[in-house]
Amino acid sequence: MCVIIAAKNAADTIAAAISSALADTYVTEVIVVDDGSTDGTSEAAAEADDASGRLRIIRFDVNRGPSYARNHAISCSSAALISILDADDFFIPGRFSHLLSTRDWDMAADNIVFVDQRWVSHFNTLAIDKFSPETWFLDLPTFVDRNISRRNKQRGELGFLKPVIRREFLDRHSLRYNEKLRLGEDYDLYTRALALGARFQIINNCGYGAVVRADSLSGRHRTDDLKQLADADRTLLDSGMLSGGGLEAVREHEHHIRSKFHHRQFLDIKSQQGLVAAAVYGLRNPSAVFPIATGILTDKFDGAIRNRSTVPQVKPELRYLFPATAKTQ
Template sequence: MTAQSKAGAITDNPEISVCVIVAAKNAADTIAAAISSALRDVHVTEVIVVDDGSTDGTSEAAEKANDGSGRLRIIRFEVNKGPSYARNHAIACSSAALISILDADDFFIPDRFSHLLATRDWDMAADNIAFIDQRWIGHLNTLAIPRFHPQSWFLDLPTFVGRNISRRHRHRCELGFLKPVIRREFLNRHNLRYNEKLRLGEDYDLYTRALALDARFQIINNCGYGAVVRADSLSGQHKTDDLKQLADADKMLLESGTLPESAGEAVRQHERHVRSKYYHRQFLDTKAKKGLVAATAYGLRNPPAILPIVRGVAMDKFDDVVRLFRRAPGTPPDPPAPRYLFPGPTQ
């Protein structure tokens, strides 16, 4: 079946048509693989790429992945506007019943949407994620992604928020990494879109607000999303103010009165966690720019910041000591095997 005939077959059933949105900045090396993985899926009727102010030929690289089916559209911003704005713009330009986000350096595992759409009693549906070291790129055909048992469950708001508090020195497994397929009708009914002030945690914020509106968020164990782990990923290069904006988004939600009582404490814990990281980062920024005296004065002027600063500095010093006693690296180790967001029994 050709790409055109595949797309046409799904168009006949618009309720299961999927628009894949790729917001990209300087992703020329990876975006073609991401787009190709989306276009291979028969449920995908639209792929909208938003080149968000790239300077490396991202748009041209994206066009090389065009399969001629007419499903790919590339929109270019001359000035970077952030992932939330780019995704909202793509949603406004699309028409498919279902919305799916794909990061520009990630990929879909074949037949992803067939598994996600096997049931329909949900507003959002996400699957397991394989976190894959970037050194495996180019050798993905040698990786064996296990077939997990396809059991499903529904995610509640306190569990989701609680699973977004990161732990130092542990693999990051926050549920904000989930990339669900979302019903456009649910987004429109509740006037839900990405918070355009956020350049960090925009997925977490949208999912939290959706769950506060009683979204049915289904999770399946089947692994359908490949997240490439890179040392230089944009998500790991956030600014100090990005932390403040995320903490403020939690605060606004707490003050909105829309949260069920059972979820309020979880959101408060998340807000404190993120704001503590902001205080620590702000102290370090002030120290780097103006010196220790100015950084200390910043802490003393902000009593809630004192404990997070002291704790953060102490943990940094502990890490420095640990690194001193580590052996000098020898031959670089082989890339680690993939790890999974939901480890579980395989078929």
């Protein structure tokens, strides 16, 4: 199995990520792609080498984005199984013995524990809840629906999943990450895989630790990143590959992301050119008027709530992507 880590300016976290991968005996190769870092990420990665010969570090002088970095790593490996690990996350000991205990899948993922960055240095994997080992298969409508964020609900998009993927399935369908995307690249790959008939197995066991950061890349996306993700949905909708619930779910997701894009575009134009220019943008795009108005009202309401909030920073309870007693909630 090859573990792929695309990293940019991750000098503070990359060693822990690599060490968690090298600690698993199922891992035969770890490929780190330093995607144009300026903070010594490659050097920090090299310090995590366990001298087993399994670690390979590739450095790009210019940032190419996570999709390009991952695709390049896939092309550099011949491993039958591919596993993605983000540079500030970690595998929980014994992860792959659970994931690989069954074979009838094209992609297999497990539960995720979300750890606040303020407490990660004190995190003990022994504190993770024990989950029953049942497996189930994720379908396309459920997956896409669970990637539409809802107000007043904690983030729990299934695009956070980091499955093990069979190379044979990727190669048979010429499936790779969409290199236009710097946001939602995992969602897009998994959606296209499910549309192609991938058997996406989920196990309730918790094997992946995701560090929640206020300054994460997904939280600092550009306005154009939203447009590219909505356009990727539109390409899939126009492909003729979808039908039934999958078609409806992707259509709703495209509308959701496109609405976010229009709202952000309006705010960008207002900031750069003034309110009149922003209003002209809305008038020239009638379908954008409602999402713009809704977004503005939501921002003002949420801002008022935050201003009144005085909640102290108390160490939170561990949060999981899948509750112990439910499969898809």
